[in-house]
Amino acid sequence: MSTPILPSTEAHPRSPWKDAWRKLSKNRLAMFGLGIFSVMVLLCYASPLFYPHSPTFQTLSFGATPPLTMAIEVRYDPEAIEPDEIITPKEFSDLYAEKPESDVTRISSGETLDISGIIFRKSPIIHLLGTDGHGRDLLARIFQGGRISLGVGFLATFVSLLIGVLYGSISGYLGGKIDAFMMRLVDILYALPFLILVILLMVVFEGSDHQLLLIFMAIGAVEWLTMARIVRGQVVNLKSQEFIEAAKATGVRTSVIILRHLAPNILGPVIVYATLLIPAVMLLESTLSFLGLGVQPPNASWGTLIKEGAEKMMVFPSLLMIPAFFFSLTLFAMNFLGDGLRDALDVKSSKD
Amino acid sequence: MLRFILIRLGQAIPILLAIYTITFFMVRAAPGGPFSQERKVAPHILEQQMEYYGFNDPTYIQYFRTLWQHISFDFPPLTSYPGLTSKDIIQDTFPVSLELGLLAMFVSLAIGLPVGILASAKKNSLLDYAPMSFSMIGICLPTFVIGPLLALLFGVWLGWLNISGWFSWSDRILPALTLGLFYAAYIARLTRGGMLEALNMDYIRSARAKGASETTVVLVHALRGGIMPVISFFGPALAGLISGSFVVETIFQVPGLGRHFIQAALSRDHSLILSTVLFYAALIIIANMIVDIVQVMLNPKLRYG
Numbered sequence A: 001m002s003t004p005i006l007p008s009t010e011a012h013p014r015s016p017w018k019d020a021w022r023k024l025s026k027n028r029l030a031m032f033g034l035g036i037f038s039v040m041v042l043l044c045y046a047s048p049l050f051y052p053h054s055p056t057f058q059t060l061s062f063g064a065t066p067p068l069t070m071a072i073e074v075r076y077d078p079e080a081i082e083p084d085e086i087i088t089p090k091e092f093s094d095l096y097a098e099k100p101e102s103d104v105t106r107i108s109s110g111e112t113l114d115i116s117g118i119i120f121r122k123s124p125i126i127h128l129l130g131t132d133g134h135g136r137d138l139l140a141r142i143f144q145g146g147r148i149s150l151g152v153g154f155l156a157t158f159v160s161l162l163i164g165v166l167y168g169s170i171s172g173y174l175g176g177k178i179d180a181f182m183m184r185l186v187d188i189l190y191a192l193p194f195l196i197l198v199i200l201l202m203v204v205f206e207g208s209d210h211q212l213l214l215i216f217m218a219i220g221a222v223e224w225l226t227m228a229r230i231v232r233g234q235v236v237n238l239k240s241q242e243f244i245e246a247a248k249a250t251g252v253r254t255s256v257i258i259l260r261h262l263a264p265n266i267l268g269p270v271i272v273y274a275t276l277l278i279p280a281v282m283l284l285e286s287t288l289s290f291l292g293l294g295v296q297p298p299n300a301s302w303g304t305l306i307k308e309g310a311e312k313m314m315v316f317p318s319l320l321m322i323p324a325f326f327f328s329l330t331l332f333a334m335n336f337l338g339d340g341l342r343d344a345l346d347v348k349s350s351k352d
Numbered sequence B: 001m002l003r004f005i006l007i008r009l010g011q012a013i014p015i016l017l018a019i020y021t022i023t024f025f026m027v028r029a030a031p032g033g034p035f036s037q038e039r040k041v042a043p044h045i046l047e048q049q050m051e052y053y054g055f056n057d058p059t060y061i062q063y064f065r066t067l068w069q070h071i072s073f074d075f076p077p078l079t080s081y082p083g084l085t086s087k088d089i090i091q092d093t094f095p096v097s098l099e100l101g102l103l104a105m106f107v108s109l110a111i112g113l114p115v116g117i118l119a120s121a122k123k124n125s126l127l128d129y130a131p132m133s134f135s136m137i138g139i140c141l142p143t144f145v146i147g148p149l150l151a152l153l154f155g156v157w158l159g160w161l162n163i164s165g166w167f168s169w170s171d172r173i174l175p176a177l178t179l180g181l182f183y184a185a186y187i188a189r190l191t192r193g194g195m196l197e198a199l200n201m202d203y204i205r206s207a208r209a210k211g212a213s214e215t216t217v218v219l220v221h222a223l224r225g226g227i228m229p230v231i232s233f234f235g236p237a238l239a240g241l242i243s244g245s246f247v248v249e250t251i252f253q254v255p256g257l258g259r260h261f262i263q264a265a266l267s268r269d270h271s272l273i274l275s276t277v278l279f280y281a282a283l284i285i286i287a288n289m290i291v292d293i294v295q296v297m298l299n300p301k302l303r304y305g
Helices: A016-026 A030-050 A089-095 A101-106 A137-175 A178-189 A194-204 A212-221 A223-238 A240-247 A255-289 A302-311 A315-344 B001-028 B043-052 B059-071 B086-121 B128-141 B142-158 B169-199 B203-208 B212-227 B230-252 B259-266 B270-299
Strands: A072-075 A085-087 A112-116 A119-124
Touching: A016 A030, A016 A315, A016 B203, A030 A137, A072 B001, A085 A089, A119 B142, A137 A212, A137 A223, A137 A255, A137 A302, A137 A315, A178 A223, A194 A212, A194 A255, A194 B001, A194 B270, A212 A240, A212 A255, A223 A255, A240 A255, A255 A302, A255 A315, A255 B142, A255 B230, A302 A315, A302 B142, A315 B128, A315 B142, B001 B059, B001 B270, B059 B270, B086 B128, B086 B169, B086 B230, B086 B259, B128 B169, B142 B169, B142 B230, B169 B212, B169 B230, B203 B212, B212 B230, B230 B259, B230 B270, B259 B270
Parallel strands: none
Antiparallel strands: A072 A085, A072 A119, A112 A119
16 A cells, blocks of 8 residues: 555645634625724724713713814913813804804814904814714714623623533533423523513613623623524534544543534634624614613713614704714624634534 | 424413513512602502502512412503503503514515515526625614614605604504514525525426426425425514514604513513513414424424424
8 A cells, every 4th residue: 555644745734723714814795894893893992092082071062063063262362272162163153144154164273263352263173973962072972882882792792602601511511301401491591582581680780880791791691592502512413423532532631622622613603603692782782772771871882872863863863874884884894704704614504 | 283282382381480480570679669760759658559559468479469460360450550450551552563563574574585585596696696785784784773764764854754653554664664674684585595495406306397387486396495494483583573663662652562561661560561571471482382383384394303
């Protein structure tokens, strides 16, 4: 027999993770999703470092202004450093009827306009996306809302991951009657409308100090079912596989079997499902906030911003459209990324 | 078949009992009572109210009394609607939610099924790609984004429809559309997947070989197998339609049961919360059972499984 035992011509064996990454990086939609998602996370969490507006600071004269609204500083004393007032261009032309709005908008920054001793100057800081109904900068609110929405998404997913993996692997590992009972329980919980349970949980914990913490605990507590099913299926499947038997027979230690042989095989589906769970959790949190049961003011999440926008949409449609755009874009990105990961890690569709 | 139904009904009883128990103690653990949110009342009146609604009895007595009241359909008076019982509220408002749910179901099937069938029959053409991309949008956009946007477009800018209320037939359009679009998108994808699988089966080749027209092959032979994923989706879909109706009823001010449930939760109306949760749970259990039965009837393989 002259056939070589190892037909491989490659110097290094390729790891399945590198393979998956190669596949993923070829999937344009998934990479687009990954890009959008990373930018969104970075913007939301790093914005306090560079974005000049505070999400809670109110400029009283700026109630619900459209995007790119500039501010005009008014100084009664030409030498003053701090402006006495900040007004909108519209207010300016209301005050000085003979001066149309275009008069101020045309002055370049740095230049001043002197009308009978009162100095007007364009403020160097503009509201990129306008302001909300209370005169707070909308983009700063969106960043703040994003921090909470994404944070709830990550943490709730982590909680459900923990419960689901533990429950699923115990059920799958023990097998037999205990497995049947544990899975029947999951079936039963599946049949319940989650939102009802979450609403009850929210009501029970309403008004407590750690409300945000409780929101993701509540969501995580109901979202682990699918994770438990996936993990259990994998464990049951793997338990009887030959390579596990072979590893046992050759005397590989149990901890090594779990870490090197079992975990990587469970990890794929778990990663895929977790990626898809984050947008699902964000959706649930926003739905609760939209119903008035989730995040409470002065905190904001994308759900509360959309709710506020929906209340004012007749007059200020941008207050609805802009947060809705940010939220939907993030959900899209996460879903595309999850689908891409599913293909890359070669996980069978769990949807149907 | 009868045995199957009886077993499922038998399983439903402990489930409902568990739900009742969990809800009962959760509601009682919640801070604030049914009378704590109203303006202050004199202590002796509060005492009278507590006595009247039976809140002074030991918890276990309340537990069994309320349980019996639900079993015998003899509901206690509500704290948030004096003089009414949960039965009155459910009777008045559930038909509205049911109508909304059925209309949404109709919307989702009327859009989802034809689109999915067409996409599978014309696989990898524009008729496949365009609707499937749209359905991704439908799945990703949450109800509470679609709802206000539809209201903005058709209610405010075009001025064709009312954006709130539940009076004329035209008031039904926007809520039903909002609730139905997500399911339409999901059903379209499920139908396409199921149909593609069915169209690859040997019996389809046989049907084609005997000279059946393409329309007959798709609509008669393939559809029966291809529609199975959609049917198994109906169980979870019903639960979703109920939860979704909380949001839609809030957006469009529809006087349905969903809004009353949220109101009951906020005002700590113990009986109304319990009755509504039990009602929803029973509804979902029955719906899941019907879905299972239909599946067994359509797929002979499951009968012996």
